[in-house]
Amino acid sequence: MTHNTPLSPRPLHHLADGRRRLMTAAQLRAHGVSAAETDEQCRPGGPWQRLLPNVVLLHPGPPTSEERLHAVLMYAARERTAADGGAPAGVPASVPVQPGGDKRPVLAYAEAMITGLAGLTLHGFRAAPPLPSLDAIDVLVPRLRRLRTTGCARIVRTTALPTAVQVTGVPVAPVARALADAVAGLSDAGVVRRLMTEAVRGGHCEPAAVVRELNRARLLSRPHVVDAVDSLVAEGRALAEQRLYRMVREHGLPEPAWNVDLRLPGGPHLGGVDAYWPEHSVALELDTRAHRQQDDDALWAEHARKREHLERLGVTVVHLTPRKLRDCLEHQATVVRTALMAAADREPAAYVVVLPR
Incomplete structure (x- = not known):
């Protein structure tokens, strides 16, 4: 036998077993199936069909x-x-x-x-x-x-x-x-x-x-x-608020004032927060920003200014995201509890007026 002697034809039924119902042209060649044999098997009415270029379905019925x-x-x-x-x-x-x-x-x-x-x-x-x-x-x-x-x-x-x-x-x-x-x-x-x-x-x-x-x-x-x-x-905001309420309830945190505006007495508006503990001077904000990019920078700058102003007045601002509340609720409760406990070690904060939002 010389190198030019053609190989004996191989039975092809073993390729279409229960687990191998699709093969690429390259995989068929690796199994000894020539392009001519593939064309023959994929003829109209034949046992195989070309589902996509170079992808052969090894049975005649419709694909699943x-x-x-x-x-x-x-x-x-x-x-x-x-x-x-x-x-x-x-x-x-x-x-x-x-x-x-x-x-x-x-x-x-x-x-x-x-x-x-x-x-x-x-x-x-x-x-x-x-x-x-x-x-x-x-x-x-x-x-x-x-x-x-x-x-x-x-x-x-x-x-x-x-x-x-x-x-x-x-x-x-x-x-x-x-x-x-x-x-x-x-x-x-x-x-x-x-x-x-x-x-x-x-x-x-x-x-x-x-x-x-x-x-x-x-x-x-x-x-x-x-x-x-x-x-x-x-x-997204409604779901985040529900998780926030659950965090306070299930982890034994003091009940805050929910969704309030903060003002200085007779002075300017300091901004709205999602929760505020007046006795501890701790505010909580949910970051649910998800707007267009051109709006996002302005919103972030506004949030940063509000946070800096509140912290200059002695108010601790806890910043939470919906993802943190979803993925690690217990850890976020610990963050809030730590901020509340630390209030006793801080200088008294400026008095702020709490108004419903």
Whole structure:
């Protein structure tokens, strides 16, 4: 036998077992399947079908939602070679589902992740459509990748690829990014508002993270998006206030005066605060800013001036964010309790008038 002697034909049925129903052209070649054999298997009425360029579905029926997701990722992922030190796209690899979590087999996809409405569906959004109803699945890739939208794969480009979240073995863009990519293709104000509200109400992310992504995508000039952002901010503030009330109640803190304005007697207005303990001269502010970037700097400057003025008068200002209240409520209660206890060691503060806001 010489090197030019063709290999004996290999049976192909072993490729379409229960776990391997999708393969790239490169993976098929690695299994000894030539391009001509692939073409023959993918002929009309044949046992295989080309679902996307270079992605073959190894059965004749319609693809499942899971197969469509993985096909899109296999099409968009950068093919890794042995020189890269990694597995080719779609080859099982053991990676942690989350930091510190147990390792489980997932499919390795380089420089590609599901985003947009499909990403929100995978994150568990009830307001997002089910996967079978989506004609196209958005996949996020680096801006310089040479790919085109085709079939069920819609290419979304980014200059900085975020860290993917693994959802049932599928790499998915973080909620805020997936939401921004979904909003970019939506014109229905009601749908946009429902998705944004669920992002906050469902505990997926904070309003500020969503607005940062919307601002980065230059979507905040769209009227229906601006209206939805206003609802988003209101929803986020209401949830933060509920957590603040719970913190005071569950951790045995003294009851403050809620949502009050502070003034000097016969003097200027000092500003509003979310909670104030008059006997301790401790004020608490929730930072729920999530507006457009051009407004954000002015708001921050105003908050900084108010805080500096109050502290010059001897009032301690505790600054909390909704994320801190969500992620470490007990620690924030300790911060407030420490500020209250320290009041006895400070010089008496100036007398301020407390008025309902």
